[in-house]
Amino acid sequence: MLLPFTMNSQEKAYEALGNAIFESAVANDTIAFKSLIVPEQFYVKMVKKLCETECTDEQLKQALTRVPEMYKGLVEGSFMMTFFSLTSKIQIFELNSKDITNYQVLESTDKIEKDMGIQRVIATIDHSKHKYFSFGMVEYNGQYYVVDQLISISETNPYEKRAFIETVKLSANKEGHLESKGTYRIDSETADADLFQCFLDNMIMVGVTETEISEDDSKVSFVKGTWEFPYRVNKTDDYIGLIEFSFEFSIENGVFQ
Numbered sequence: 001m002l003l004p005f006t007m008n009s010q011e012k013a014y015e016a017l018g019n020a021i022f023e024s025a026v027a028n029d030t031i032a033f034k035s036l037i038v039p040e041q042f043y044v045k046m047v048k049k050l051c052e053t054e055c056t057d058e059q060l061k062q063a064l065t066r067v068p069e070m071y072k073g074l075v076e077g078s079f080m081m082t083f084f085s086l087t088s089k090i091q092i093f094e095l096n097s098k099d100i101t102n103y104q105v106l107e108s109t110d111k112i113e114k115d116m117g118i119q120r121v122i123a124t125i126d127h128s129k130h131k132y133f134s135f136g137m138v139e140y141n142g143q144y145y146v147v148d149q150l151i152s153i154s155e156t157n158p159y160e161k162r163a164f165i166e167t168v169k170l171s172a173n174k175e176g177h178l179e180s181k182g183t184y185r186i187d188s189e190t191a192d193a194d195l196f197q198c199f200l201d202n203m204i205m206v207g208v209t210e211t212e213i214s215e216d217d218s219k220v221s222f223v224k225g226t227w228e229f230p231y232r233v234n235k236t237d238d239y240i241g242l243i244e245f246s247f248e249f250s251i252e253n254g255v256f257q
Helices: 013-026 030-034 040-050 057-065 067-093 111-116 158-167 192-201
Strands: 100-106 119-125 132-140 143-146 152-154 169-172 178-181 208-212 221-233 238-252
Touching (some): 013 067, 013 100, 040 067, 040 111, 067 152, 132 158, 192 238
Antiparallel strands (some): 132 143, 169 178, 221 238
């Protein structure tokens, strides 16, 4: 199998990709890093998958016309911000790909990720502070690529932190609207502002209306937003109306809500 990076006979694909990501950041080689990003056509495939049951032919056509611009923005914006963050951490803490061990491919619980063949990978770093290296990958046309900007060098296991989502319970608020809430205490000496900034850097959110990051741990850092989408039934033939979705994430004294 051909890969967009060098791979020895003893390396597994996810190890080779992880090492290539890390080494491109060590060398501050943006060209090498960009070569590891999944091609634009994968996102065309993903848009088609997402629109299978929820879009009309016209909506699918419009969505596909936006893919090139979206892909360019994703690569030049989010991916490169992630790359520069990796490069900075590697330089400051003098990390090396030889410090990475115990690569693991995790079982995804996300239906779309499963359908698209996206896998989440995590490895440990032999370092006193930054102990984890994680990224998402996908096989496309016989090659393995990094699939999104959720690439991180972190103090805590990012996938364990996401387990708080499983504690979220559905209920109704006082207006009778569907509501979900969850709380998770983060066991870290890192300041709330830094934790929250890390959260924002690793989330894709649409419709953000207000963001506040407080340097004072006794004050709340938060992000709020609202967005809406069309709802259709009967194989998307019948338009019912718009569903509004509002969200708020916050952290205070190490407690994430």
